[in-house]
Amino acid sequence: MRIIEVGPRDGLQNEALPVPTELKRQFIADLAVAGLKEIEVTSFVSPKWVPQLADAAEVLADLPDGVLASVLVPNQKGLERALALGVRRIALFTAASDGFTLKNINMTVDESLAEFERVMAAFRKAVPDGWVRGYVSTIVECPVSGPVAPKKVASVSERLLAMGCDEVALGETLGVAVPRQVKDVIAAVAHLSKERVAWHFHDTRGTAIANVAVCLEAGYTAFDASAAGLGGCPYAKGAGGNLATEDLIYFLEQNGIKTGVDPVRLAQASLPVLQHLGRAPFAKAQLASLAE
Amino acid sequence: MRIIEVGPRDGLQNEALPVPTELKRQFIADLAVAGLKEIEVTSFVSPKWVPQLADAAEVLADLPDGVLASVLVPNQKGLERALALGVRRIALFTAASDGFTLKNINMTVDESLAEFERVMAAFRKAVPDGWVRGYVSTIVECPVSGPVAPKKVASVSERLLAMGCDEVALGETLGVAVPRQVKDVIAAVAHLSKERVAWHFHDTRGTAIANVAVCLEAGYTAFDASAAGLGGCPYAKGAGGNLATEDLIYFLEQNGIKTGVDPVRLAQASLPVLQHLGRAPFAKAQLASLAE
Numbered sequence: 177m178r179i180i181e182v183g184p185r186d187g188l189q190n191e192a193l194p195v196p197t198e199l200k201r202q203f204i205a206d207l208a209v210a211g212l213k214e215i216e217v218t219s220f221v222s223p224k225w226v227p228q229l230a231d232a233a234e235v236l237a238d239l240p241d242g243v244l245a246s247v248l249v250p251n252q253k254g255l256e257r258a259l260a261l262g263v264r265r266i267a268l269f270t271a272a273s274d275g276f277t278l279k280n281i282n283m284t285v286d287e288s289l290a291e292f293e294r295v296m297a298a299f300r301k302a303v304p305d306g307w308v309r310g311y312v313s314t315i316v317e318c319p320v321s322g323p324v325a326p327k328k329v330a331s332v333s334e335r336l337l338a339m340g341c342d343e344v345a346l347g348e349t350l351g352v353a354v355p356r357q358v359k360d361v362i363a364a365v366a367h368l369s370k371e372r373v374a375w376h377f378h379d380t381r382g383t384a385i386a387n388v389a390v391c392l393e394a395g396y397t398a399f400d401a402s403a404a405g406l407g408g409c410p411y412a413k414g415a416g417g418n419l420a421t422e423d424l425i426y427f428l429e430q431n432g433i434k435t436g437v438d439p440v441r442l443a444q445a446s447l448p449v450l451q452h453l454g455r456a457p458f459a460k461a462q463l464a465s466l467a468e
Numbered sequence: 469m470r471i472i473e474v475g476p477r478d479g480l481q482n483e484a485l486p487v488p489t490e491l492k493r494q495f496i497a498d499l500a501v502a503g504l505k506e507i508e509v510t511s512f513v514s515p516k517w518v519p520q521l522a523d524a525a526e527v528l529a530d531l532p533d534g535v536l537a538s539v540l541v542p543n544q545k546g547l548e549r550a551l552a553l554g555v556r557r558i559a560l561f562t563a564a565s566d567g568f569t570l571k572n573i574n575m576t577v578d579e580s581l582a583e584f585e586r587v588m589a590a591f592r593k594a595v596p597d598g599w600v601r602g603y604v605s606t607i608v609e610c611p612v613s614g615p616v617a618p619k620k621v622a623s624v625s626e627r628l629l630a631m632g633c634d635e636v637a638l639g640e641t642l643g644v645a646v647p648r649q650v651k652d653v654i655a656a657v658a659h660l661s662k663e664r665v666a667w668h669f670h671d672t673r674g675t676a677i678a679n680v681a682v683c684l685e686a687g688y689t690a691f692d693a694s695a696a697g698l699g700g701c702p703y704a705k706g707a708g709g710n711l712a713t714e715d716l717i718y719f720l721e722q723n724g725i726k727t728g729v730d731p732v733r734l735a736q737a738s739l740p741v742l743q744h745l746g747r748a749p750f751a752k753a754q755l756a757s758l759a760e
Contacts, residue, residue, distance in 0.1 A: 353722075382674075382753055385677065386677045426675075427673075
């Protein structure tokens with residue numbers, strides 16, 4: 177089982193209040209101590225668009241040993257910055273709907289894939305044994321274009337894998353899906369190697385764990401999550417958007433799957449960041465662990 | 469599909485701050501306006517033990533039309549109070565583990581069932597066409613005795629149904645269970661009529677909706693829930709314990725099941741009570757509905 181912790185990047189990127197670099201470093205270090213092995217630590221998106229992650233270079237300069245740290249890279253310019261800092265694991269970001277990519281990265285899906293071909297070529301040349309993940313967002317519904325056809329998810333995934341991505345991360349961006357809909361996506365991507373497909377659920381309406389359950393049953397072994405449920409939070413102060421790593425770890429362990437993650441240390445890892453943001457802990461298994 | 473709203477009773481009973489009777493009446497009225505048809509409105513437990521519900525008679529005196537209102541009745545004395553007020557739907561409370569009943573109602577499970585026989589006889593005599601539900605708590609794990617055998621859940625359920633309960637409500641009191649464990653309980657009670665078994669999940673660790681999903685798949689059609697996730701909250705101010713009615717309604721509707729409940733009105737129904745308690749809304753689908 178692989179758990180890909182996205183809190184430091186996806187969890188923080190939309191926070192308006194700047195989080196000091198030292199707090200981010202401590203967050204990442206504490207997540208590593210809790211037992212998380214794969215962490216998406218920052219992004220090389222333009223600081224103009226995501227000022228919260230303008231300190232990407234400083235965050236990268238002090239990573240804990242033994243962690244597989246990845247960074248989001250939006251384009252060739254971002255890649256150049258990442259490569260100059262010795263990055264060996266990158267993530268590319270597209271979607272299964274043009275409405276979403278046009279709004280977020282100002283390209284159609286096709287245009288983003290064309291850009292990624294160039295990014296990929298440059299990255300592979302610089303880091304032949306590097307690792308690349310491709311995000312496919314809006315796998316069930318797009319906030320701009322509405323419902324998304326599962327076959328569109330499959331075709332974008334195929335193209336990302338064909339151009340050399342080591343894995344695709346399928347993102348249910350709106351947090352609207354129930355297992356019935358996730359099963360339709362699973363059916364559409366069933367021809368892809370399960371080892372190359374990770375799932376990224378949002379828990380906006382409380383359905384993320386139910387969706388994880390059907391992916392587990394189908395044989396998938398890689399899930400994204402964000403400590404404390406940070407990120408993906410369009411609604412209310414304190415509300416979670418991303419699936420909380422605490423809830424995911426609890427669910428996996430209670431299913432007899434050893435994750436190597438210490439639930440109490442994990443529950444504590446986000447507390448300094450939450451305190452800085454003026455938030456109380458919100459994730460259910462986090463609250464339970466903190467109370468035990 | 470039946471949704472049994474337990475917020476006014478189970479949701480409020482452990483709140484230390486007294487909620488004014490008028491607020492409770494408004495809460496119940498607003499839940500009814502939102503479309504909830506079955507509501508457990510209060511309890512005739514001794515006011516000494518549950519001072520929050522000492523105003524049971526006043527709450528019962530002003531119920532909205534068309535609602536199937538039930539009350540918790542712990543014993544013959546509570547039944548007499550309820551009958552004097554014309555109550556026609558009662559709920560009895562036991563568990564699948566002696567540790568839990570001894571701590572909570574000062575009887576073994578067997579003793580509670582013997583007491584219920586007497587309560588049931590008196591109730592049926594007074595209200596021949598009345599309705600009785602029997603709660604079976606701790607169906608997976610007991611906070612006192614530890615893991616509970618599914619066959620124990622089945623035997624207590626059988627005895628409650630045999631003595632004349634119209635339904636049993638199977639309660640996962642600790643909120644620890646995952647679908648694997650719920651499936652074991654489902655297998656143990658598979659010989660009982662599905663129309664006579666309701667499920668009562670706590671969402672303490674984020675697993676309630678996943679558990680609802682397996683019950684739905686197995687053909688069950690009755691679920692308890694509490695508006696805003698009120699109640700069952702041992703941990704932290706603002707944290708939910710009970711499965712939130714908002715999350716349940718969202719999940720059912722997204723599965724194509726018409727509930728007749730208006731999600732926005734439901735999301736709003738608990739706001740005055742939450743405000744009185746000094747709480748921000750916490751349930752995920754509630755936050756989503758309030759933001760839409």
